Amino acid sequence: MNIGIVFGTFAPMHLGHKDVIDIAKREMDRVIVICCGHEGDRGYPQMPLEKRYELALKEFADDEQILVTMLWDTDPKIKAHWDPQQIWNYWVERMLLHFYKNELITAKDVLTFYTSEGDYTELLENTPEHIKVHRCQRVRPISATMIREDMEQYKDMIIPAFREYLLK
Numbered sequence: 001m002n003i004g005i006v007f008g009t010f011a012p013m014h015l016g017h018k019d020v021i022d023i024a025k026r027e028m029d030r031v032i033v034i035c036c037g038h039e040g041d042r043g044y045p046q047m048p049l050e051k052r053y054e055l056a057l058k059e060f061a062d063d064e065q066i067l068v069t070m071l072w073d074t075d076p077k078i079k080a081h082w083d084p085q086q087i088w089n090y091w092v093e094r095m096l097l098h099f100y101k102n103e104l105i106t107a108k109d110v111l112t113f114y115t116s117e118g119d120y121t122e123l124l125e126n127t128p129e130h131i132k133v134h135r136c137q138r139v140r141p142i143s144a145t146m147i148r149e150d151m152e153q154y155k156d157m158i159i160p161a162f163r164e165y166l167l168k
Contacts, residue, residue: 003019003105004028004134005113007095009034010052011043013059014147014154016116016138021066023064023136031066031114032104034095038073059161068069071098077105088123092131 004024007077008017024031033055037049047055060066071094078087099105112132113124121135140157147154155167 001029001049001106002027002112003109004031005034005111006031006115007034007036007096007113009037009042009049009144010056010162011037011041011047011144012147012166013052013159014142014144014157014162015140015159016157018114018159019138019140019163020114023134024112025065027134028112029065032099033060033066033068035068035070035152036073038075041073042148046166047162052162055161055165059159067104068103069098069102071095085123085126089127090122092127092129096129101132 004027006017006021006024008049010017015154021031021033033056034079035049035053037043037052039048041049043049043058049072053068056068064130073091078090082090085141096105105111108133112134113120114134114136115121116136116138118135121133124131142154142157151166155163158166
């Protein structure tokens with residue numbers, strides 16, 4: 001099976017993320033959306049990782065092609081000791097192990113990571129696992145940072161489940 005992987009902190013998930021997910025859906029048999037984060041990341045305190053995961057599950061509940069999962073990021077303290085490539089190598093290993101242990105993928109599956117971030121593309125391509133990467137162009141150039149800085153201006157760019165939670 002061809003499986004696309006879309007990952008992010010999703011703090012909040014927005015239409016730019018949805019663009020990447022939709023590209024993966026058109027090209028793959030299944031798409032795994034993986035909510036990643038750690039305590040104190042960009043989503044805290046308003047949206048802890050568990051809440052982002054819950055909202056992503058809600059958003060894609062009726063989409064049989066999408067599977068949503070959650071993975072706590074690597075310990076932020078390793079950034080003091082490892083270079084970015086080492087951190088990504090470790091993170092990808094943890095993510096693949098999470099997928100296998102939870103029976104989300106099999107050894108026969110062909111995995112492709114979907115991202116719109118250029119630096120992520122290079123780091124993923126250079127992991128020991130030789131990950132396939134599809135760098136996508138978002139239809140809507142929005143970022144979660146822009147949204148967090150001005151929620152009112154960009155509220156229409158937040159996907160529905162997250163918007164409902166944030167603007168209640």
